[in-house]
Amino acid sequence: MPRWTLLLAGLLIGAAALAGCGSGDASGPTPTPLPGTLLDPPKEIGDFTLTDHTGQPFRLSDLRGKVALLFFGYTNCPDICPTTLAEFKRVKALLGKDAARVAFVFVSVDGERDTPEQLAAYVRAFDPEFIGLTGDDATIRAIARDYGVFYQRVSYEESAAGYLVDHTASTFGVDQEGRLRLVFSYGTDPAAIVARVRALF
Amino acid sequence: MRMRRFLLAVLIGVALGALLIPRLGDEDDDAPSSAPAITVRDAWVRATVGSGGMTGAFMVIENNGGTADRLVSVGVDAEIAGAVEIHEMTIGEDQVMRMRPIEGIDVPAGGNIELKPGGYHIMLLELQRDLTPDDTLTLTLTFESGAQVEVSAPVRAME
Ligand SMILES: [Cu+2]
Numbered sequence: 001m002p003r004w005t006l007l008l009a010g011l012l013i014g015a016a017a018l019a020g021c022g023s024g025d026a027s028g029p030t031p032t033p034l035p036g037t038l039l040d041p042p043k044e045i046g047d048f049t050l051t052d053h054t055g056q057p058f059r060l061s062d063l064r065g066k067v068a069l070l071f072f073g074y075t076n077c078p079d080i081c082p083t084t085l086a087e088f089k090r091v092k093a094l095l096g097k098d099a100a101r102v103a104f105v106f107v108s109v110d111g112e113r114d115t116p117e118q119l120a121a122y123v124r125a126f127d128p129e130f131i132g133l134t135g136d137d138a139t140i141r142a143i144a145r146d147y148g149v150f151y152q153r154v155s156y157e158e159s160a161a162g163y164l165v166d167h168t169a170s171t172f173g174v175d176q177e178g179r180l181r182l183v184f185s186y187g188t189d190p191a192a193i194v195a196r197v198r199a200l201f
Numbered sequence: 202m203r204m205r206r207f208l209l210a211v212l213i214g215v216a217l218g219a220l221l222i223p224r225l226g227d228e229d230d231d232a233p234s235s236a237p238a239i240t241v242r243d244a245w246v247r248a249t250v251g252s253g254g255m256t257g258a259f260m261v262i263e264n265n266g267g268t269a270d271r272l273v274s275v276g277v278d279a280e281i282a283g284a285v286e287i288h289e290m291t292i293g294e295d296q297v298m299r300m301r302p303i304e305g306i307d308v309p310a311g312g313n314i315e316l317k318p319g320g321y322h323i324m325l326l327e328l329q330r331d332l333t334p335d336d337t338l339t340l341t342l343t344f345e346s347g348a349q350v351e352v353s354a355p356v357r358a359m360e
Contacts, residue, residue, distance in 0.1 A: 078247060078257030079290060079318035080298045082359045121250040125359050150297050159302045160284030160326040161255060169298040186292055187319075 035184065035192040042179035045146045050107070050139065053120040053132035061178055067200045068103040068174040069193070072149045072167055074110035075122040080169050080186060081106075085126045088171075090190040092127060095197070102197060107143065108134040109151040109167050147172050147180065175200045238266025239308065239344060244354035246325070249332045256332060257288070257322035258340060258354055262306075263313040271345040273305045275323050281338060283327025290319060305345070332356045 045060075052058035060068070069088060073081035088104045095102060106123055108114035111134050114122075119132030134140075144151055151167035173182025173196065182196050244260035264270055275285045290300045306321055308314050316322050323340065332338070336356040343349050 076255050077298075077300075078255065078288075078322055078324060080292070082247060083318055086359070125248075125250045150295070154299075154301070156302055159286055161286075161302075161324070164300050166297055166299040168296050169292055170296045185296055186298070 034195055035188045036173075036196050037183045038196070039181050039183070042175060042177075042181050045174070045178070045180045046142075047178065048139070048143045048146075050133040050135040050143075051116055053116050053123055053134075055116040058131070058133055060174070063103045063105075063174070064178055065176050066101055066103045067176060067197050068105055069197070070105045070107055070147070070172045070174065071170075072107045072109050072144060072147070072151065073169075074108055074165050074167070075114050075118055076110070076161070077165070082126075084169070084171060084186065085123070085130065087188075087190050087193075088130065089126050091193050091197070092129075094190055094194045098198065098201070101201060103131060104129070105131045105133060107140065108132070109140060109144065109149075110153075110165050111135055111137055111140055144168075148183075173197060173200065237348065237350070238268075238346075239264055239270060239342075239348050239350050241342065241350055241352045244340070244352045245357045246332060246336075246338055246354045248334055248356050248359050249328060250359070254328050255324055255326040256328065257318070257324055258338070259316045259318065259322055260352060260354065261313055261315050262308050262342070264308040264310055267310050268346070269307060269310045270348065271305045271307050272342055273345050274343045276341040276343070277325060277338060280329055281332075282325040282329065284325075285340075286324045286326065287321070288324040289321050292319060308344075334358050 047059055047061045049057055049059050069091070071081070071084050071088070073084070075081070085106060092099045092102070092104060104127065106119070108119060114134045116134060119134055123130040123132040149168040151165055153163045153165055155163045169186035171184040171188070171193070172180060173184070175181045181200060184193055240263045242261050242263065244258065246258045247256045249256045262272060272287065275287065277285050286302045287304070287306060288300055289303045290298060292298050306314055306316070314321070334356050338354045338356065340352045340354055341349060342352060
């Protein structure tokens with residue numbers, strides 16, 4: 001057998017073995033029948049201060065007594081971010097009167113381009129009550145670490161964008177005591193998010 | 202030496218023939234005034250707010266011809282956007298969304314390719330003004346075969 005076929009076979013077997021390991025990993029947070037992950041026990045997270053879309057300082061602890069849904073993104077993102085905010089809008093509509101007990105928060109991972117003015121135009125295009133938060137990279141970086149959010153600026157010389165931002169597309173639910181309780185994958189059915197959120201009231 | 206040159210000529214001949222034959226074959230199948238091989242439907246552009254931004258355009262590109270083609274560039278009025286690029290977005294198992302510029306998008310013979318949220322899009326950059334839902338943009342798609350298709354893409358609300 002030529003050497004390269006052996007090499008190829010080795011690579012394929014190796015890749016298959018790795019894939020098997022990945023899918024067999026059932027440890028971590030308890031899965032439940034509803035989509036989304038319930039953190040039990042809740043994860044204690046630090047308070048933070050950022051600047052909101054009106055230019056005022058905003059602390060996570062300002063939301064005590066409310067359930068908060070947080071998404072990390074940037075206003076130049078062409079589809080994942082607006083799609084998620086549109087789903088927030090649907091969640092809010094499905095909550096009806098209970099929407100007053102929930103805060104919807106968009107945290108920018110592109111503090112350089114997302115000024116409060118830019119964020120204001122953006123979040124208000126979805127709902128006047130949505131909250132946009134921005135800040136310097138060091139602050140946002142620390143918050144992201146707390147939530148397990150990855151984000152990274154990637155520069156492209158060939159792109160007029162200069163840089164694009166790769167980022168975690170999950171939505172996070174924080175309970176009324178300010179503890180991290182819920183994690184939803186991108187594209188989770190808004191009705192399931194509503195059911196999960198109501199369980200935290 | 203002479204033999205090698207002869208073989209090279211034969212190879213080139215075969216290659217040229219291979220390029221030509223499928224096209225000739227197509228013309229046998231279709232009437233001379235047949236519809237263009239590439240058509241585009243369901244095009245739309247996501248509305249924007251704020252300044253200096255970028256946005257995505259989405260559509261379905263159909264290739265009714267017998268040869269694969271490839272979208273290689275897109276143009277738009279410079280008064281709308283300063284640059285247009287082809288981008289691909291992916292969401293990995295790690296839930297990380299990644300977007301990157303790519304060289305082109307293959308459109309298989311007799312098939313179609315969908316540019317949609319969470320996948321391929323045409324990125325309009327250096328927007329000169331906000332795009333609102335009463336706008337309609339004209340995009341010019343250029344393919345590797347030289348085919349050009351003008352697409353009328355209405356602007357849809359951000360959600
Ligand atoms: Cu893009």
